[in-house]
Amino acid sequence: MKLLRVGAKGAEKPAILDNNGTIRDLSGVVDDIAGEVLTPDGLSRISGADLSSLPELDAGQRIGPCVGSVGKFICIGLNYADHAAETGADIPKEPILFMKATSAICGPNDEVMIPKNSIKPDWEVELGIVIGKEARNVEEADAMEHVAGYCVVNDLSERHFQIERGGQWVKGKSADTFGPIGPWMVTRDEVADPQNLKMWLEVDGHRYQDGSTQTMIFGVQHLVHYISQFMSLQPGDIITTGTPPGVGMGIKPEPVWLKPGNVMRLGVEGLGEQQQTVVAYAAK
Structure with a gap:
């Protein structure tokens, strides 16, 4: 479904x-x-x-976040071997966990607003896991029973906030609109192998990311098992699992950062596509 x-x-x-x-x-x-x-x-x-x-809905209506009332938005850092290489980072021995504020969540085609004082806004196409059954200290062999389905996530990042402002990564990940999810959640039964999905992202028609979940260091099954050792996972929680190479920070010879007017298109095989226009910061 x-x-x-x-x-x-x-x-x-x-x-x-x-x-x-x-x-x-x-x-x-x-x-x-x-x-x-x-x-x-x-x-x-x-x-x-x-x-x-069931009544038909107008296909022209806005599509919102595919999951409502998300309790936890958990992220995995440096989880693709080829992405770790482009950043010059060592391969993690265990999954790197950090949180993204749930207030960052928006619809898959909503505008993305660059936060105030931003210097280095960046993109990241990712596979999202949606939890469907409480998970607490689950065995790896049983982990998939706790997955409701999957969705596309754009784990937008402000690298200056994330890396150069001290403290945890969460401050570079949590700006309003920095968590588009959807367009839909595809139930687990319709995704034969989450470790064999193509994924891509373009900015203004230029394809920067063109990868596959095959290069994940820690797969979906292991991540659900691993995270459940440190916190319980509840139905509706989202785990976003890392990004392949091609982020703006890794472009050589000079990084490429998002700016107002850019249009991002991204997708994960079988899970649909997103499109966001980048806009300048505007105070409410």
């Missing part, structure tokens, strides 16, 4: 993309694509619905 949320910010309706590419309203079946709806029981309720009887 491809589950999404459609409508104005804060007023999104739960929806499903049927086999004909029509967006159907799930409001009569579930309240939202969030929390308990992402558990096996919740997904079973959706899969049992007669899609042909």
Whole structure:
């Protein structure tokens, strides 16, 4: 199933993309694509619905974040061997964990706003894991039972804040609009092998990232197991799993940073595409 949320910010309706590419309203079946709806029981309720009887939604409406009320937005750093090489970093011995503020989450095609005092805004196409069953100290062999599905994530970063301002990476990752997710969550049963997905990102039509989840250092199964040793994972939590090479910071001879007017397009095989226009900071 491809589950999404459609409508104005804060007023999104739960929806499903049927086999004909029509967006159907799930409001009569579930309240939202969030929390308990992402558990096996919740997904079973959706899969049992007669899609042909559900109202069609206007395909021109805004697509919101594919998961609502996200509790934790957990990120994995330097998780692609080829990306670690481009940054000059050593291959991590264990997954590098950091958090991204949930207030960074936005729709897959919403504008991305460069934060105030930003110097080095950057892009990162990533595979996102959506948790569907509480995970606490799970064995690696059982980890996939706790995954509801997958989505595209653009883990936008402000490298000056992240690297040169001291402290944890979270400050360079958490600006408003720095977490587009979607367009939809694809349920686990429809992704045969999350470790064999092509992924790409373009800025103004130039392809900077062209990679594959094959080069992940720590795969999906291991990450769910590993993170669950340090914190419980709840339905609706998102783990974004790292990026392949081609980020702006790694471009030679000079890095390339995002600027107002740039248009990013990105996607992960089988999970859909995103497109964001970059805009300058504007105080509310």
